[in-house]
Amino acid sequence: MLKRKVKIIENITSPHIVKTLANQDIENPIKNDNRFRIITVARLSHAKGIDNAVRAMNLLKKQGYNDIVWYVVGYGGDETIIKHLIAKYELEDSFILLGKRTNPFPFMNEADIYVQPSRYEGKAVTVGEAQILSKPVLITNYPTAASQVKNGFDGYICELSVEGIAQGIERLYLDNGLRKNLVQIVKTRITEIPMN
Numbered sequence: 001m002l003k004r005k006v007k008i009i010e011n012i013t014s015p016h017i018v019k020t021l022a023n024q025d026i027e028n029p030i031k032n033d034n035r036f037r038i039i040t041v042a043r044l045s046h047a048k049g050i051d052n053a054v055r056a057m058n059l060l061k062k063q064g065y066n067d068i069v070w071y072v073v074g075y076g077g078d079e080t081i082i083k084h085l086i087a088k089y090e091l092e093d094s095f096i097l098l099g100k101r102t103n104p105f106p107f108m109n110e111a112d113i114y115v116q117p118s119r120y121e122g123k124a125v126t127v128g129e130a131q132i133l134s135k136p137v138l139i140t141n142y143p144t145a146a147s148q149v150k151n152g153f154d155g156y157i158c159e160l161s162v163e164g165i166a167q168g169i170e171r172l173y174l175d176n177g178l179r180k181n182l183v184q185i186v187k188t189r190i191t192e193i194p195m196n
């Protein structure tokens with residue numbers, strides 16, 4: 001009986017607004033970085049897994065991937081912990097905290113892939129925003145991941161671990177065809193939801 005009275009409304013994001021904001025001219029260090037550029041937009045908190053992202057970047061460096069750089073837009077209570085990890089692994093030049101930004105979209109727009117290293121999420125709005133900007137997305141296998149990304153179709157889901165994140169990035173870095181396929185799918189299905 002209640003089933004007929006309930007309607008699911010997904011997070012509403014305007015592709016037009018996201019794309020317009022993404023084209024704003026701002027000071028953007030990602031734009032002139034010729035390395036393979038990863039972007040994450042998230043609170044610096046335990047839930048978002050930015051500490052695991054730093055550890056994954058360390059693994060990639062140890063494996064010889066020296067032309068990968070990871071940018072993070074955001075701030076939060078774990079900033080000191082994350083900065084300590086960056087210093088511990090000597091990643092100051094390859095794991096870069098951009099801090100709080102009112103408009104994260106120009107940064108997202110210049111990246112090669114978007115990564116959401118979360119331990120748990122409801123539904124990450126930033127993943128959808130990255131898809132609007134035609135970015136291949138990699139998310140960890142948090143409990144609701146499959147409701148947001150169809151693995152291998154419109155995004156890539158990796159194991160929720162430091163090793164899993166590193167392996168997922170390595171897969172997308174090495175497989176240009178996979179990245180192109182993920183982008184092509186999201187380009188064909190992104191449509192703006194009319195607001196009434």
